[in-house]
Amino acid sequence: MDFNNVINILKNKGYKLTNQRKIIIEALYFSNKPISMEEWLQYTKNKNPNINLSTIYRNIDVLEDLGLLSKIRPKDENVKYALNLSEKHSHFLICKGCGKAEEIECCLSKEFQKIIDDKEFDLIEHNLELYGYCKECHNKLKKS
Amino acid sequence: MDFNNVINILKNKGYKLTNQRKIIIEALYFSNKPISMEEWLQYTKNKNPNINLSTIYRNIDVLEDLGLLSKIRPKDENVKYALNLSEKHSHFLICKGCGKAEEIECCLSKEFQKIIDDKEFDLIEHNLELYGYCKECHNKLKKS
């Protein structure tokens, strides 16, 4: 999905495209990894120093309403945000080294599914975050 | 693992067993579901009205140090806490109706594992939370 698609989804739902909103979405769109609120604010302030924190928070609501936002909540760090651009249900492989996150498609194992079925549990949604080191960071670590 | 085991783990690491700490741990131990900070404080205040919020927060650090704490962070609710009593890596099936959580053992699917291996991603840890309705809540919902 390219950037204009995102903007169209926004407009089709009746939201206005303000300069701030465009920058706020760009920040996520052009980052190759989920970003913290601090990084988000920094990016946007670079493009428009007047952008206010509360504007970002309000746009989080907008992006959630559009179903375009992924929130990632590592155990030991602040929440991070990313655009959710694939229609398929997916999860992130998150590198503990460089922070890069890659979306991968989800498949709960059959064994898992069986356990859940046996309990007659009606599964509605799930959240899976995978942490480790990407190939590049792994190689760097080995060298040092 | 029974309650005394938990206390022994605590003492073996050199922590003291104070009245407050005992109550704080009891609250988690005797709850059949992960509890919010609010519920946690309420339980402890019932047993000892002087217990302070910051004491609970400080004991979170202790329990984490002991590797006994699970934090569950639903998308739309506050963090919830539970004791992590099984040695095996496991995850929670969390009921959106009654809040009850059941630990289940984890098994990432082979397909999943293959995707990760193909990327040469060095997986260190993962976090999986499953939400839905338990049998009882599901039945109740159907009736109404």
Next chain:
DNA sequence: ATAACTGCAAATCTTTTGCAATGAG
């Protein structure tokens, strides 16, 4: 006895909100 622990109050950090001004459609 003494080091760990706690309560309290204040500090810090994150997120939300009311309101008046601004700007997109």
Next chain:
DNA sequence: CTCATTGCAAAAGATTTGCAGTTAT
């Protein structure tokens, strides 16, 4: 023109911290 959006400042909520007094070992 009109209503959504924004900036600002203040509020609310969550978590942490310094300190002096208390308690388990």
